[in-house]
Amino acid sequence: MEPRVTGDRCRPRDVALTMSEFQIIEENLRSAMRFFGQATGSGEVRSLEGAIAMFSGLEYGVFNIALLTRGITSDNGSLEARLAAAARYFKTRTLRWSFWLCEDLLDPPVRRRARQAFFDFGLRAISHPPGMFAPALLPSVRPLPAIECRRVADEATRKAFAEITTVAFEIPYTVAYAVYTPERAWKGDYQGFVGLVDGRPVAIVALVAAAGALGVYSLGTLPAYRRQGYGEGLLRAAVAEMQQRPGPLILQSTEIGYSLYRRMGFRDATKFTVYLTK
Ligand SMILES: CC(C)(COP(=O)(O)OP(=O)(O)OC[C@H]1O[C@@H](n2cnc3c(N)ncnc32)[C@H](O)[C@@H]1OP(=O)(O)O)[C@@H](O)C(=O)NCCC(=O)NCCS
Known part of the structure; x- marks a missing residue:
């Protein structure tokens, strides 16, 4: 076929x-x-x-x-x-x-x-x-800190998603606000999650179920909270919410995320080039 x-x-x-x-x-x-x-x-x-x-x-x-x-x-x-x-x-x-x-x-x-x-x-x-592919996530190599995983579903979580995007991906706040805070933005396949520590939003991720796999997008942690396991913890919690049983995941990696993803079971499967108008 x-x-x-x-x-x-x-x-x-x-x-x-x-x-x-x-x-x-x-x-x-x-x-x-x-x-x-x-x-x-x-x-x-x-x-x-x-x-x-x-x-x-x-x-x-x-x-x-x-x-x-x-x-x-x-x-x-x-x-x-x-x-x-x-x-x-x-x-x-x-x-x-x-x-x-x-x-x-x-x-x-x-x-x-x-x-x-x-x-x-x-x-x-x-x-x-x-472009990376994992047949399923590998188990974590160390205990992860507690992080509350909340689906983007109200004004507070939409604003938190916009604010953390601005900081983690260096995107102007007006742009992040226009894209991530409208309710309509979250009505499709793009499902957002916010990770909270002691009630404070510190990390985000979006997941998309399509083409038989779960796509991982926009994983970002506020700089002060990085390298403590919150990124991995939020990603695992959000995946657990979206998948009833372990299944394939895909993503496009930045340099800073690459070794984390390798450890979690992702392998290089293809290459993308992003072109931008001059
Ligand atoms: C990539 C990113 C999301 C990672 O978030 P994070 O919260 O720092 O992720 P984690 O803490 O789970 O893991 C990051 C590193 O800290 C290490 N770490 C985690 N807990 C640790 C601990 N208790 N002690 C020592 N090291 C620890 C992990 O092993 C990992 O190391 P590695 O990159 O060498 O494999 C974050 O750096 C970020 O927001 N970057 C900018 C946006 C971006 O590029 N996102 C990726 C999109 S594809």
């Missing part, structure tokens, strides 16, 4: 058996990024030819996102056509946008000239996060 790369966003776990790890990772990411098109009420999610665009309604490039929806198997100008479609889409809406490219969607000859093609469309590479 041919693996399906596009299609339904939430499918039973056994469907994932027909997909390779990179396909699970990039399809889960596409589901997750819809959040930014739906969060503010002034953006949208738009299907393009071979790609998809999420416009947040804000002049903030990393929240205005385009992704491929299927692979490019021959060097016939398809990459340029899809970049042109994304560029046309954003041109009338914003000057600032980004493109998340899963390298495994490109055949080697196309991959070799991708950087130049993106450059020609005014985009430069800003990061190369590994």
Whole structure:
């Protein structure tokens, strides 16, 4: 059976058996990024030819996102056509946008000239996060401190999510506030969790069930609370809330999170390049 790369966003776990790890990772990411098109009420999610665009309604490039929806198997100008479609889409809406490219969607000859093609469309590479896959979480190697895990479900948890995003990911507060505090933002697949210590919000994570796996996004801990086990503790607690039994998880890692994720059972399965308008 041919693996399906596009299609339904939430499918039973056994469907994932027909997909390779990179396909699970990039399809889960596409589901997750819809959040930014739906969060503010002034953006949208738009299907393009071979790609998809999420416009947040804000002049903030990393929240205005385009992704491929299927692979490019021959060097016939398809990459340029899809970049042109994304560029046309954003041109009338914003000057600032980004493109998340899963390298495994490109055949080697196309991959070799991708950087130049993106450059020609005014985009430069800003990061190369590994796409990671874990069949299930490994047990913790040390006792973890207590952390209360609260689902984002009211004004206080929405504000806490925005505030911790601002600090942990260095995103302007006005932008984080516009994206994470509307009630409508949390009505889709993107489920947020806030970790509290002695009643104070100190960490966040978002989880997305899609493509037969649970995607981990936005794990962040306030600097003063880092390296004490709260990040791992919140992630484990949130996963336990979303999964009835152990199952596959995926994520894209930053450098600072990488060794934590390796210890928890994640392995490199693909590579992404994030391009941002110059
Ligand atoms: C990545 C991040 C979420 C980790 O949060 P955290 O609360 O510090 O996570 P933990 O404390 O569970 O683990 C972090 C490290 O502290 C270590 N640690 C945890 N408890 C410890 C203890 N009691 N004694 C010594 N070391 C400890 C862990 O082993 C881990 O080390 P490692 O990175 O070398 O594997 C945090 O650094 C952050 O917010 N970074 C910025 C945002 C970001 O990049 N997020 C990742 C998105 S993919």
